[in-house]
Amino acid sequence: MKKISRRLFVEGTGAGIVAVAIPLEGQAQSAPAAPTTASNAPKTTIKLTINGQQRSMEVEDRWTLVEVLRDHLQLTGTKIGCDRGECGACTVLVNGKAVYSCSQLAVWMDGRTVQTIEGLAQGTKLDPLQTAFIEHDAPQCGYCTSGQLMAAKALLNSNPKPTREEVRAGMTGNLCRCSNYNHYVEAVMAAAGTLKSGGAA
Amino acid sequence: MKSLRNVNPKSFQEAARTLAADPKAMAVGGGSDLLQLLKEHTIAPDTLVNLKAIGGQDKIETHGNTLSIGALATLDSISHHAEVRQKYAVLAEAAGQVATPQIRNAGTIAGNVMQRPWCWYYRNNFPCYKNGGNTCFSITGENDFHAIFGGGPSFIVHPSDTAPALVALGARFKIQGANGTREVAAADFFQPPTVNPAKENSLAAGEVLTEITIPAPAKGTRSTYLKILDREAWTHAVVGVAAVLEMDGAMCKSARVVLSGVAPIPWRVPAVEQILAGQRITEDLLVRAGEKAVEGARPLAKNAYKVPLLRASVKQALRTASGVSA
Ligand SMILES: Cc1cc2nc3c(=O)[nH]c(=O)nc-3n(C[C@H](O)[C@H](O)[C@H](O)COP(=O)(O)OP(=O)(O)OC[C@H]3O[C@@H](n4cnc5c(N)ncnc54)[C@H](O)[C@@H]3O)c2cc1C
Ligand code: FES
Ligand code: FES
Numbered sequence: 114m115k116k117i118s119r120r121l122f123v124e125g126t127g128a129g130i131v132a133v134a135i136p137l138e139g140q141a142q143s144a145p146a147a148p149t150t151a152s153n154a155p156k157t158t159i160k161l162t163i164n165g166q167q168r169s170m171e172v173e174d175r176w177t178l179v180e181v182l183r184d185h186l187q188l189t190g191t192k193i194g195c196d197r198g199e200c201g202a203c204t205v206l207v208n209g210k211a212v213y214s215c216s217q218l219a220v221w222m223d224g225r226t227v228q229t230i231e232g233l234a235q236g237t238k239l240d241p242l243q244t245a246f247i248e249h250d251a252p253q254c255g256y257c258t259s260g261q262l263m264a265a266k267a268l269l270n271s272n273p274k275p276t277r278e279e280v281r282a283g284m285t286g287n288l289c290r291c292s293n294y295n296h297y298v299e300a301v302m303a304a305a306g307t308l309k310s311g312g313a314a
Numbered sequence: 315m316k317s318l319r320n321v322n323p324k325s326f327q328e329a330a331r332t333l334a335a336d337p338k339a340m341a342v343g344g345g346s347d348l349l350q351l352l353k354e355h356t357i358a359p360d361t362l363v364n365l366k367a368i369g370g371q372d373k374i375e376t377h378g379n380t381l382s383i384g385a386l387a388t389l390d391s392i393s394h395h396a397e398v399r400q401k402y403a404v405l406a407e408a409a410g411q412v413a414t415p416q417i418r419n420a421g422t423i424a425g426n427v428m429q430r431p432w433c434w435y436y437r438n439n440f441p442c443y444k445n446g447g448n449t450c451f452s453i454t455g456e457n458d459f460h461a462i463f464g465g466g467p468s469f470i471v472h473p474s475d476t477a478p479a480l481v482a483l484g485a486r487f488k489i490q491g492a493n494g495t496r497e498v499a500a501a502d503f504f505q506p507p508t509v510n511p512a513k514e515n516s517l518a519a520g521e522v523l524t525e526i527t528i529p530a531p532a533k534g535t536r537s538t539y540l541k542i543l544d545r546e547a548w549t550h551a552v553v554g555v556a557a558v559l560e561m562d563g564a565m566c567k568s569a570r571v572v573l574s575g576v577a578p579i580p581w582r583v584p585a586v587e588q589i590l591a592g593q594r595i596t597e598d599l600l601v602r603a604g605e606k607a608v609e610g611a612r613p614l615a616k617n618a619y620k621v622p623l624l625r626a627s628v629k630q631a632l633r634t635a636s637g638v639s640a
Contacts, residue, residue: 155319174320174362177349197350198417199548210390210419216349217420220320221364264415285547286414 130243130258131234159223163188164232172219179203179214182229190230190259194288201287204260204267205229211267211286230259233266242266245304246297253291261287265301274305315353318360322367326385326490326524329363334492334520339363341522343386343422346413347429356430356439365424365522372422374398379530385424385523389476390415392423402528404537404556404635408479411541414548424523427477427487427503431470431514432550433460443468443511450511457614459552462621464577468507469614471550471575472514477504478556478572478580479539480526488525489517495524504579514578532560534567540631542575542623551575553623555631559590564638566590571628573607576620583607586628595638604629 155174160167163186172181179196182188182205194202196215203215206228233240242265245251252258261284268275268283275283280301289297321339323329333339339361342348351357365371365386372386374395381402383392392398393410412418412426430436431444433452441447450468452460460469477500485500504515517523531537537558541551554574560567569590573581585606593599607628608621633639 154317157320173317175315175318177315196353198346201414201416204416211416212420213346213416216346216417218320218345218349218362221345221366267415283415286416 130246130252130255130262131239157220157223159220161222161224162226164228174218174220176219177215178205178207178217178219178222178227181219182214182227188229188231192256192259194256194260199288200257200260201264202257202260204263204287206263206267206270209267209270211264213286228263228266230262233262240266242269242301242304245300249296249300249303251293251296251300253289253293257287257289257291261289261297265297265304268301269305275301277302280305316355316358318352318362320362320364322364325368326365326371326522327492329365329368329522330490330492330520332361332363333522336361337519341365343425343428344388344417344420345425346417346421347425351430351437354437354439356437356445365422371524381528381530383423383526383528385525386422389418389421389423389426392476393418401531401535402479402483402537404482404539404558405476405479405528408475408539408541408554408556411539412475423476423526427474427480427500428515428517428523429473432473433470436470443507444470446512452614456616458616459550459575460614460617461577462611462613462617462624463573463581464506464579465612465614466507468511468578470507470514470578472504472577472579473550474580475539475541475551475554475574478554478574479537480528481580481582482537482556482558482570482572483528483531484570485526485528487523488527489521490524491518491521500526500580501582507578531558532568534561535559536561536635536637538631538635540627540634542627553620553627555624555627556580557628557631557635559632559635561595561636561638564594564636566593566595566636569632571603571607571632573624573628576611576624583628585609590632595632595636600629600632603632 156171158171160169182191192202194200198213198216203213204211205214264287280298340359342362371384373384374387375382389409389412393406399406435442435451436444440451452469461471480500487498487503489496540555542553544552551574556572558570569587571583571586586603604625608625611621
C-alpha cells in the first residue's frame with residue numbers, strides 16, 4: 114500500500130488520484146474517531162458504512178458529511194472548494210449516487226453507504242479510472258481530481274459505455290479551475306473503453 | 315455552521331406537528347438549497363425536520379389515470395422515469411436540466427418547488443422583502459436576472475425549473491398540516507409578491523408538501539421544457555418555457571404554456587394558449603405566439619435582453635413540442 118502510493122506520488126500528479134487512508138489502517142472496524150464535539154451542541158450516534166467499513170460514531174447534528182470525513186475521520190482525499198454546492202470538489206458516492214458532501218449533513222447518513230476517493234482502489238489495484246486519469250494527464254493541480262474521479266465513477270456505474278456527450282453531461286457538476294476538462298473526458302472515455310482510436314488527447 | 319438539532323419524523327403528520335409547534339423548525343428534503351442558506355446565515359433554524367427519514371415517500375407510480383410523485387422523489391429519478399419521459403416529457407426534461415447530476419441526486423421535487431429565490435440581494439442577506447425588510451434592491455440595482463412580468467413589490471424570478479412544468483401539466487399538490495390535509499392546484503399554489511412579498515407560495519407555517527399528482531394527458535399530447543442559460547450548465551433559467559400541446563397531426567387542439575425566469579411565479583400566458591388553440595402549427599402562427607408571449611413585458615434597466623430572448627424561446631419551444639417542422 115505504502116509502496117504503490119509512493120510510486121504514484123512520484124510518477125505524476127498522483128496526489129488527487131490515489132488518496133491513501135492511512136489512519137484507517139489497523140483501526141478497529143467500528144472504532145469511532147475521536148470527534149471534538151462542542152459540549153452543548155445536539156449530537157446523534159449514527160451507523161454508516163464508509164469504504165466498506167461499518168462505523169458507529171457520534172456526530173454533531175450540524176456537521177456536514179465532508180467535515181466528518183476530513184476533520185474527524187482523516188479521509189482528506191475529499192476536498193472542499195466552495196462549501197456551497199457550486200464546485201464539485203467534495204463529490205462522494207452515497208448509496209452509489211454522486212452527491213456533494215458539503216451539502217449533506219452527516220446525521221442524514223445514518224444507515225447509508227458512503228464511498229470516497231480512499232475507497233476507489235481495491236487494495237493496491239487501482240480503479241481503471243485512476244489508471245486512465247494518470248495515463249491521460251487528467252489532473253493539473255489535482256485539487257478537483259478526487260471529485261472528478263467520484264463523479265466519473267458514479268457515471269460509469271450507471272452507464273458503463275457512455276458517449277462523449279454523456280461523459281460531458283455526467284461531469285458537469287465538477288469544475289476544474291485549471292480547465293483540464295478535455296483530458297478528464299478523454300480519461301473517462303478511455304476507462305470505459307469507449308475511446309475511439311485516434312481520439313486520445 | 316450554527317448549532318441545530320436534526321429530528322427524524324415517522325410520518326408527514328408528525329413532521330407537520332413538529333413544525334407547527336416550533337417556529338424555529340424547518341422542513342428539509344435533500345438539503346441542497348437549505349444548507350446553502352444556513353451557511354450564509356440567511357436562515358437560522360434551530361431544528362431541521364428531516365423528511366427523508368419518513369421513508370417510502372419517494373415513489374413515482376400510476377394510480378388509475380393519475381401519476382403520483384412522492385414529495386421526496388429526487389429530480390434524478392423523475393428525469394429517468396420511463397413513463398414520465400414518455401407521457402410527461404416536459405417534467406422529465408425540466409427535472410433533468412436542473413443544476414448538476416449531484417444536485418439532481420440529492421434534490422427532491424418538493425424542495426425544488428419550495429426552494430427560495432436565488433436573487434443575489436436575498437442570498438447576500440440584504441434587508442429586502444424576502445429577508446423580512448420592506449424594499450426590493452433590484453429595482454434600482456443590479457437587475458440583470460430579475461422579473462419582466464408580474465414584478466412588484468419584489469422583482470425576484472421564481473427559481474424552480476419543475477414548477478412551470480407542473481403548472482403546465484395541471485398538477486395538484488397534497489399538503490399536510492398539523493390538523494389535517496388539503497389539496498391545491500399547482501397553478502394556485504404559487505402566489506405573486508402582492509399577496510405577501512416575503513413568500514413565494516401559499517404553504518403556511520406548519521405545513522408540508524407530501525405528494526404531487528398529475529392527470530393523464532389527453533390523447534396526442536406532446537410537451538417540452540426549453541431552458542436558456544447564461545452558461546452551459548449548473549445554473550437557473552435566464553428564460554424557460556414549459557409547453558404542453560394537445561396535437562392532432564399538425565393541428566393544435568389546446569395548449570398550456572408556462573414561463574420560468576421571467577416572473578415571481580411560474581408565469582402562465584393564456585394569450586399564447588388562446589391563439590394556438592384550434593390552429594394548424596405554421597411558421598406564421600409560431601411567430602405570432604412569440605409576439606404574444608412578450609406582450610405587456612416591463613423590463614427593468616438591465617434585463618430588456620430577456621424580451622427578444624423570450625420571444626424566440628417561446629417560438630422554438632412550441633415548434634419542438636408540436637413536432638411540426640413548420
Ligand atoms: C449551485 C446550485 C444550482 C442550482 N440550480 C438549480 C436549477 O438550475 N434549477 C432549479 O430548479 N433549482 C436549482 N437549484 C436549487 C435546488 O437546490 C434544487 O433544485 C433542489 O431541487 C432543491 O431540493 P432539496 O430537496 O434539496 O431542497 P431542500 O434544500 O431540502 O429544501 C428547499 C426548501 O424547501 C423546503 N422544503 C423541502 N421539502 C419540503 C416539503 N416536503 N414540504 C415543505 N417544504 C419543503 C425547505 O424547508 C427549504 O426551504 C440549485 C441549487 C444550487 C446549490
Ligand atoms: S465543496 Fe461541495 S460543491 Fe464545492
Ligand atoms: S486540475 Fe486543477 S482544479 Fe482541476
